[in-house]
Amino acid sequence: MLRPEQMRRLLIATPKGEIETIISELYRHNVYHIEDFVPESESAEALSIGHPLPGASDAASALIKVRAIENACGIDPDNVEIRTKLPASKVRAMIETDLPSIQKEVEDLVATRSKLEARQKEHEQRARELEPFAAVPLDLELYRGYTRFTVFTGHIMHDVSIDVPHEKYFSDKVDGNMIVVVVANEHREEVERTLLDAGFQVIPIPEETGAPADRLAAHIDETRQANTEIAAVNEKIAGVRERHTDLLVACDELLTADVERAEAPLRFATTEETFITEGWVPGDQAERIRDALERVTGGRVYIEELEIEDDSRVPVEYENPSFASPTQVLMDIYARPRYSELDPTLMVAVVFPIFFGLILGDVGYGAILLALSLGLRKFLKGDEGRMLLKVLSYASISSIIFGILYSEFFGAALPWPALFFSRHLNIGVAAGGHGPQVAELMVLAIWIGILHITLGRILGMVNARKFHHGKHAAKAAIANAGWLGTMWGIIIMIWAFYAIPLMPDLTGLPVVVMGFNVAAVAGAVLLVAGIIGIAQENPLELVELPSIISHVLSYARLVAVGLSSVAIAMVVNFIAIGMMIQPQLEAITPVGVIIIIFGILVLLLGHLLNTALGLLGGGLHSIRLHYVEFFTKFYKGGGKKYNPFGMKSKFMEE
Amino acid sequence: MVDVGMTLEMVQASQLGMKALGAGLAVGLTGIGAGVAEMAIGSAAVGATAENRDVFGLVLLLTVIPETIVIFGLVVALLLLF
Numbered sequence: 220m221l222r223p224e225q226m227r228r229l230l231i232a233t234p235k236g237e238i239e240t241i242i243s244e245l246y247r248h249n250v251y252h253i254e255d256f257v258p259e260s261e262s263a264e265a266l267s268i269g270h271p272l273p274g275a276s277d278a279a280s281a282l283i284k285v286r287a288i289e290n291a292c293g294i295d296p297d298n299v300e301i302r303t304k305l306p307a308s309k310v311r312a313m314i315e316t317d318l319p320s321i322q323k324e325v326e327d328l329v330a331t332r333s334k335l336e337a338r339q340k341e342h343e344q345r346a347r348e349l350e351p352f353a354a355v356p357l358d359l360e361l362y363r364g365y366t367r368f369t370v371f372t373g374h375i376m377h378d379v380s381i382d383v384p385h386e387k388y389f390s391d392k393v394d395g396n397m398i399v400v401v402v403a404n405e406h407r408e409e410v411e412r413t414l415l416d417a418g419f420q421v422i423p424i425p426e427e428t429g430a431p432a433d434r435l436a437a438h439i440d441e442t443r444q445a446n447t448e449i450a451a452v453n454e455k456i457a458g459v460r461e462r463h464t465d466l467l468v469a470c471d472e473l474l475t476a477d478v479e480r481a482e483a484p485l486r487f488a489t490t491e492e493t494f495i496t497e498g499w500v501p502g503d504q505a506e507r508i509r510d511a512l513e514r515v516t517g518g519r520v521y522i523e524e525l526e527i528e529d530d531s532r533v534p535v536e537y538e539n540p541s542f543a544s545p546t547q548v549l550m551d552i553y554a555r556p557r558y559s560e561l562d563p564t565l566m567v568a569v570v571f572p573i574f575f576g577l578i579l580g581d582v583g584y585g586a587i588l589l590a591l592s593l594g595l596r597k598f599l600k601g602d603e604g605r606m607l608l609k610v611l612s613y614a615s616i617s618s619i620i621f622g623i624l625y626s627e628f629f630g631a632a633l634p635w636p637a638l639f640f641s642r643h644l645n646i647g648v649a650a651g652g653h654g655p656q657v658a659e660l661m662v663l664a665i666w667i668g669i670l671h672i673t674l675g676r677i678l679g680m681v682n683a684r685k686f687h688h689g690k691h692a693a694k695a696a697i698a699n700a701g702w703l704g705t706m707w708g709i710i711i712m713i714w715a716f717y718a719i720p721l722m723p724d725l726t727g728l729p730v731v732v733m734g735f736n737v738a739a740v741a742g743a744v745l746l747v748a749g750i751i752g753i754a755q756e757n758p759l760e761l762v763e764l765p766s767i768i769s770h771v772l773s774y775a776r777l778v779a780v781g782l783s784s785v786a787i788a789m790v791v792n793f794i795a796i797g798m799m800i801q802p803q804l805e806a807i808t809p810v811g812v813i814i815i816i817f818g819i820l821v822l823l824l825g826h827l828l829n830t831a832l833g834l835l836g837g838g839l840h841s842i843r844l845h846y847v848e849f850f851t852k853f854y855k856g857g858g859k860k861y862n863p864f865g866m867k868s869k870f871m872e873e
Numbered sequence: 874m875v876d877v878g879m880t881l882e883m884v885q886a887s888q889l890g891m892k893a894l895g896a897g898l899a900v901g902l903t904g905i906g907a908g909v910a911e912m913a914i915g916s917a918a919v920g921a922t923a924e925n926r927d928v929f930g931l932v933l934l935l936t937v938i939p940e941t942i943v944i945f946g947l948v949v950a951l952l953l954l955f
Contacts, residue, residue, distance in 0.1 A: 552930030657955035661948065772945065779947040839937050846934050 223562050223858070224538040225502035226252075228525040229509075232495045237516045239272060242483050244515050246476070248508060249865025252499040252534045256488040269484030269494055278477040281314065285470045288325050292460040296468045296870075298600045303465055304872045310469045318470060321463055325456070332452045339445035346438040351397045351422055352431035354390035359431055362399075362424045369407045371400040376418035381410055395420075469870040476866050483864065497525070499534050499861070530685075533558035535858035543568035545609035553846050554856025559685040561678055563854060567845055570671070571610070572617035574841035577664075578781040579833040580621030580642070581788070583629035587830050588615035614838070629826055630788025642785050660778040662721045668774025668848070669710065675852030676703040682853045694756045701752020702852075706767050708746030715739035770848045777844075780836045784829060791825030896950035903946025910939035 229251075233241055245251045258267055289296070305313075351374070352359065362370050374395035381387065383406040388399040398419070402410045411419075427434050487496045500508055505524070512520050527533060535555050537547045539562070546568035556562045579585065592612040599605055624639035626632050632643055640656040640663065676699050683695035714725040715738035725738035732740065753760050799818030803811035850856075918932035 553934075655955060657951050661952070769941070772948070773941055775948045776941075776944040779944050779951060782951060783947065839933070840940075843934060843937055843940075847938065 221561055221563075221565060222538065223556055223558055224536040224861075226499045226527070226533050226536075226558065226861075227502050227505045228497065228499055228527055228533075229505065230495065230497050230523045230525055231512065232493055232521040233516060233519060234493055235489070237519055238269075238484060238487075238494055240515050241512060241520070242272075242480050244511055245508075246480050246483075246865045248504075248511065249863050249867065250500050250504045251508060251864050252861055253483070253486050253864050254497045254499065254532070255486045256496070258488070266488035266490060266495065269487045269489040271484060272481040275478065275481035278474050278481055281318075282471070282474040282478055284322055285318070285467060285474060288322055289467055289471065291325050291329050292456055292464075292467070294460060294464055294467055296471050299464060299468050299870075300600075301869055304868075304870060305465065305469045307473060307871045310466070310473050310871055313466060314470055314473070317466065321459065321467075325459055328452055328456050328459070332449060332456075335445050335449045335452065339442055339449065342438045342441040342445065345425065345427075346435055346442065348423070348425050349427070349431050349435045349438065351393045351395075352425065353435045354392045354397050355388045355399050355431070357388065357399065357431075358429060359425060359434070360428045365401075367404055368401050369404055369410075370424070371398070371402075371410065371414060371419070371421070372424055373398060373414075373419050373421040375414065375420070379413055379417045381413055383409060385410065397422075465870065472866070472868065472870050479864075479866070498864070501536065527558075530557055530559040531857070531859075533859070534861035536861035537562065537564060539564050539568070542613075545606040545613075546571065548603050548606040549610065549842060549845075553850060553854075555858040555860060556854070556856055557858040560682050560855060561685075561853070563678070563850070566674075568613075571841050571845065572614045574777060574844060575614035575837045576617030576621035577667075577777045578840060579618045579784060579837035580625040580781065581627045581629065581784075581833070582619050582622035582633065583627075583826075584784075584788075584830050584833050585615045585618030585620075585622050588612075588618065588834060591615075611834075611838075614841075618837070627785065627788075630785060630792050642782060644782070644786055644789055655782070657778070657782065659721060660782075661775055662719060664774045664777040665771060666721070667777060668771045669706070671774070671844070671849055672706065672770060672852060673703060675849045676700075676706075679853035682855075686855065697752050698756035698760070699852075701749045701755075702767070704745045704749030704752060705764065706749075706771070708742045708744070708749055709767065711742030711745065712739050715742060773848055774844065776840050780840050784833050784836060787829045787832065788826065791822060791829065795819070795822035795825065892953050896953045899946045899949040899953065900943070901946075903943045907939045907941075907943040910942065911936055914939065 231241065256266070256268060352372070362372065375389075375398045376396070378389045378391075378396075378398070381400065381402070383402060385406070386401040388397075390397045398414070400410060400414065425431075425434075484494065487494045489495070509522050512522065535558050537544065537550075539547065543565045546564050549567060549571070550556070550562075550564050576585075579588075589612055592608045592615060596605060596608050599608060621639075622628065623633070624637070625642050626635055626637045627642065637643070640660045642655055642660070644655050679699040679702075680696045683699060684692045686692075687695050711725070713719075714723055715728070715736055716726065718724040718726050725736070728736040728738050730736045735743070750761065750764075753764075795818045799821065800815050803815050803818075914932075914936050918936050921932050922929050
């Protein structure tokens with residue numbers, strides 16, 4: 220909580236003979252994050268990178284074959300439902316026995332399919348060429364083989380009259396019209412000019428015989444037949460997928476593991492007789508790994524725990540309570556925390572849904588989004604997608620709760636008045652109660668902003684000690700305090716001059732100097748002290764001072780975006796119900812029924828649009844307030860992902 | 874510029890109208906401003922995402938940053954109206 224998981228840095232050295240035992244033991248435990256060995260080229264007797272284990276290339280080429288089959292069948296291991304788990308030994312045997320036949324079957328099917336596709340394309344092409352000729356009642360052999368005549372065939376804009384002796388067929392039944400003209404060779408140029416003037420475009424004469432219409436029909440028939448055969452082949456491929464998916468994904472998994480294990484020495488350092496690897500394990504696992512390695516090698520292993528020198532090299536694994544862990548996906552979008560800094564996931568997990576609810580506080584929309592997030596869980600198989608859906612479901616529950624507080628249901632009021640602040644606008648006839656409390660809500664949003672930013676700055680002071688050492692740590696912490704002082708100085712001065720609802724009223728305090736009261740003077744002192752605090756770290760930072768105001772005011776979006784969503788919902792209700800459905804219900808006529816149906820359509824479409832807008836607005840603005848206004852105060856990020864050497868078996872059992 | 878024929882109600886009504894106009898201008902103009910600002914960021918963001926899908930989250934965020942402008946416009950409009 221609030222800290223990434225504790226990591227310990229281990230150095231493992233063993234004789235080369237033990238390399239396979241060590242690798243498979245580490246792989247089985249799936250906790251050891253290997254730090255890749257980078258050789259230093261300067262010294263001659265330096266350590267060198269290890270060589271892959273024997274069998275690496277065999278496993279890799281087998282894996283390529285399996286992936287090719289999966290590709291041909293359209294299997295994506297990430298999206299495969301786990302039906303049965305096959306034992307690893309059986310899978311290994313089946314790679315030898317069953318896989319080659321499956322491969323042959325799939326290859327044959329794919330080859331047949333591509334042959335059929337080529338045939339289908341060819342006939343389609345021929346049919347396209349023949350189409351214009353089908354409009355002319357001439358057999359195809361009549362177009363060719365003359366020595367004294369020239370044949371013109373092609374598209375033309377309109378029919379033309381030709382002055383010389385000729386034979387002509389014109390049809391406007393086909394796209395772009397069709398003209399066929401036969402003239403004696405001596406008139407060729409003259410006729411060509413006449414034709415070109417009318418926009419003539421030559422079409423080559425197909426190399427076929429017989430009536431064009433018959434040939435066309437034959438080609439279309441062939442195309443259709445090829446299509447049926449392709450469909451049949453596709454069905455067979457689908458059959459292969461149906462029968463062998465379990466085996467294929469298991470093979471994929473097994474071979475991937477084989478390849479990873481075999482190539483692991485490429486990440487180790489070796490000498491003549493030994494190899495050395497450095498890596499990270501979570502704090503509570505270190506002893507277990509040490510014992511396990513000593514047991515499998517019979518003590519022929521040297522393990523030493525090293526000091527952590529540079530926190531940017533430590534892989535980072537989140538450690539959060541289970542309800543907060545889906546929020547890690549939102550953290551990863553920004554940046555994973557560094558090892559030594561505070562992990563704000565827990566705070567985001569609590570505050571994000573509250574912001575979302577404040578913006579989209581509506582029982583109806585909340586219920587739709589909740590149903591959506593629960594329903595989509597079946598279709599989304601990736602881990603990240605599922606985590607996002609979980610975040611969405613928490614957010615929509617918060618939206619329902621705030622909807623009850625705001626008394627909103629698709630923009631309309633629930634049977635009780637708003638328990639919290641009212642957001643009911645005076646749109647249409649829906650107005651009731653005391654109207655929207657925009658000013659109060661706005662002040663509430665500003666309060667949230669002030670507190671959120673204050674929290675951010677306090678965390679910044681805590682983090683300052685982690686990022687910097689010695690004198691600079693103190694300076695950075697004071698700078699953060701300076702920002703905090705400047706902000707509160709401005710706020711107290713505003714309170715001293717203006718009375719704002721829901722905020723302390725300091726206007727009545729006794730005046731001390733030049734018409735300034737106690738609070739104003741205190742605020743000014745705080746402000747100046749704050750500015751000095753900021754400047755002592757870096758005077759250039761002072762240009763950022765206006766951001767204090769803009770960041771606090773930015774929280775007004777919690778109300779503004781929410782109100783705009785309420786306004787859209789109320790307008791949709793008013794147009795659909797108030798203007799279309801209700802007037803017709805008083806006296807039902809046939810036309811009225813159509814208008815009512817149209818009104819229902821408007822209602823559905825409008826609320827659908829508003830749900831999408833609410834999801835986007837509520838989600839993006841809430842997370843933006845975290846990323847831009849909150850994180851910039853304390854959070855650096857940029858930690859490496861903890862990626863242990865090993866694999867969680869999905870499709871196999873040991 | 875005082876029109877003799879104006880009653881108090883008419884003056885109040887026209888003031889209300891001016892407020893509504895001001896609110897509309899505040900949202901509309903800031904909307905245009907936010908749109909212009911997001912235009913360049915958005916096209917760069919799409920380009921960056923096409924190069925490397927990992928930056929999607931970050932560029933989505935960068936794209937919505939100018940939205941603050943229109944939010945301020947909306948806040949001003951709401952304060953004018955209520």
